[in-house]
Every structure is written in C-alpha cells, then in structure tokens.
Amino acid sequence: EVELVESGGTLVQPGGSLRLSCAASGFTFSNYAMTWVRQAPGKGLDWVSAIGADGSNRYYADSVRGRFTISRDNSRDTLWLQMNSLRAEDTAIYYCVRKPSGLDWFDTWGQGTLVTVSS
Amino acid sequence: QSALTQPASVSGSPGQSITISCTGTSSDVGAYNFVSWYQQHPGTAPKLMIFDVVNRPSGVSSRFSGSKSGNTASLTISGLQAEDEADYYCCSLRTGITWVFGGGTKVTVL
Numbered sequence: 001e002v003e004l005v006e007s008g009g010t011l012v013q014p015g016g017s018l019r020l021s022c023a024a025s026g027f028t029f030s031n032y033a034m035t036w037v038r039q040a041p042g043k044g045l046d047w048v049s050a051i052g053a054d055g056s057n058r059y060y061a062d063s064v065r066g067r068f069t070i071s072r073d074n075s076r077d078t079l080w081l082q083m084n085s086l087r088a089e090d091t092a093i094y095y096c097v098r099k100p101s102g103l104d105w106f107d108t109w110g111q112g113t114l115v116t117v118s119s
Numbered sequence: 120q121s122a123l124t125q126p127a128s129v130s131g132s133p134g135q136s137i138t139i140s141c142t143g144t145s146s147d148v149g150a151y152n153f154v155s156w157y158q159q160h161p162g163t164a165p166k167l168m169i170f171d172v173v174n175r176p177s178g179v180s181s182r183f184s185g186s187k188s189g190n191t192a193s194l195t196i197s198g199l200q201a202e203d204e205a206d207y208y209c210c211s212l213r214t215g216i217t218w219v220f221g222g223g224t225k226v227t228v229l
Contacts, residue, residue, distance in 0.1 A: 035218075037165075044122065044223040045157070045165065045208050059216050095164060104153035104212040105170035112164060 002026040002108050004096045009113030016086050020113060022079040022096030030054070030074040033099040035106060036081050038092035038115075046092070049081065053101045064090075086117045123148065123209055123221035130227040136197040139224045141209030142190060147219055149190035153212040156185060156194045159223075160205045168207075169194060196226070204228045 008020040022034070035050040049070040050059045058070050069082040079096055093112040100107060124142040131137040141148065141156075148154055154172045157165035167176055169185040172192060182197045192211070196203055209221040 037220075045159075045210075045220040047210075047218040047220060050218070061217060103170075104151070104218070105155040105167060106157075106165075106210070107167050107170075107176065109164040109166070 002098070004098065004108060004110035006094065006096045006110045006113035009094060009115045011116045011118065012086055013119050014087060014117055016117070017082070017084045018086065018115060020081040020083070020094055020096075020115070022081075022110060024077045024079065024096075024098075027098075029072075029077040031101065033101045034070075034072060034079045035097045035099050036070065036079075037095045037097050037106065037109075038090075039095070039112070040089075040092040043092075048094070050099065051079070083115070086115075088117050091115060091117045121219075123211060123219055125207075125209060125221035125224045127222070128225045128227065130229055131196075131199045132229045133199055133201065135199050136195060137199060137226065139194045139196075139207055139209075139226070141192040141194070141211075141221045143192075143211055143219070144190055147211040147213040148187065148192050150214060151212050152187065154185065154187060154192040155210045156183075157208045157210065158205050159208065165208065199228055201228050 003025045005023045036048040051070045067085045072079045095112045096110040097106040098108040156169040159165040172187045173185045184195045207224045213219045
C-alpha cells in the first residue's frame with residue numbers, strides 16, 4: 001500500500017525554524033517527484049514546493065522562496081521541508097504529496113502535520 | 120500568486136447534476152491541459168478526482184467528469200449522492216513551473 005507519513009509539525013515562535021519530514025513506503029520513491037502543499041486552518045489548499053525525482057530540480061511558491069528548502073534522500077525514501085524565518089501566515093497543515101514525474105497532478109497525499117507559528 | 124477562482128458553494132438535490140467552475144488566466148488554465156480536481160471531506164486529506172482536465176483515476180466514479188473552455192475549467196458531478204458532500208479544489212500548472220489551486224467550493228447535498 002502506498003503511504004506517506006509526515007512528522008515534525010509543532011508550535012514554533014515567529015522567526016523560528018522547523019524541519020518537516022515525510023516517510024514514503026509502498027512504491028519506488030526514486031521514480032516520483034514530490035511536493036508539499038499546505039492548508040491554513042479553515043482555508044484552501046496552497047502549493048508550497050516541489051522537487052524532481054532525482055532531486056536536481058526544485059521549485060517554490062513566491063511566498064516561501066528564500067525561506068523554505070525542499071530536499072530528499074532516495075536511499076532513505078524520505079522527503080524534507082526546511083522552514084526558516086517562519087511567520088504567522090505559515091501556520092497550516094503541511095501535506096506531503098506524490099507527483100508522477102513529468103505529469104501535473106498529485107496522486108497520493110499524506111495525512112498532514114500541523115505547524116503553528118505563534119508567540 | 121493569485122488563486123484560481125471557484126464559487127464558494129454549490130448545492131443540489133440527490134440525483135441532480137451540479138457543475139463547479141474554475142477560472143484562471145492565459146498563464147495557467149488557458150495555457151495548459153493540466154487541470155486537476157481534488158475532493159476533501161472534513162478532517163481528511165484531499166483525493167485526486169480528475170487529472171489532465173478530463174481523465175479519471177482508477178476507482179473514481181464515472182459520475183465525475185471534467186472539461187475546459189478557454190480560461191475556465193469545470194467539474195460536473197452527475198447523479199449527486201450524499202457522499203459527494205465535500206470541498207472541491209481545482210489546480211493548474213502555471214507558467215514558470217509552479218502550481219496554483221482554486222479557493223475551493225463547498226458542495227452541499229440538500
């Protein structure tokens with residue numbers, strides 16, 4: 001069974017840093033691009049970042065570029081999102097999402113991890 | 120990055136058909152046939168319902184269909200059922216290799 005399990009979400013102060021992790025199983029992780037999508041409480045979906053299957057190409061939303069870094073380790077079937085200079089508006093559930101390489105849809109979603117930025 | 124425009128809510132009676140619109144620009148919806156749709160029930164993760172404008176993943180009911188004209192994509196749910204009550208989001212590739220979601224539409228089955 002294909003599964004994505006996020007971890008690392010917690011309460012953090014404005015200006016702080018946090019690293020989210022996503023453990024993948026049930027599929028050949030190195031064959032797929034991966035993305036992070038977030039959802040603020042009671043709000044809609046917001047694409048955050050994507051990384052190619054081999055990790056060589058990375059893409060970011062304007063709202064996080066320069067503050068967030070996406071990375072992956074295909075030997076450990078793991079995806080990360082390093083978040084720095086966090087702001088209150090970054091408060092959201094962060095979903096780890098699988099994206100078939102070369103295609104433009106998101107076919108498998110994790111259950112999400114909650115990041116709260118507040119003093 | 121402005122979101123795609125969706126109606127906040129759409130409702131219908133069981134058995135009826137409803138259509139949700141998703142309006143973008145010539146830099147996203149109008150530029151590519153890469154619109155996808157996601158269903159989200161409260162407290163759960165989104166689920167892919169339609170990809171590449173018109174295609175359904177395996178296991179998704181044929182009552183769900185997609186289309187596009189110009190800068191506007193649409194999701195139609197025919198034979199509306201109680202289980203279809205959920206939030207629906209469209210998504211499109213945008214020029215510059217980013218992705219943009221719609222603001223979401225709450226579907227209510229009366």
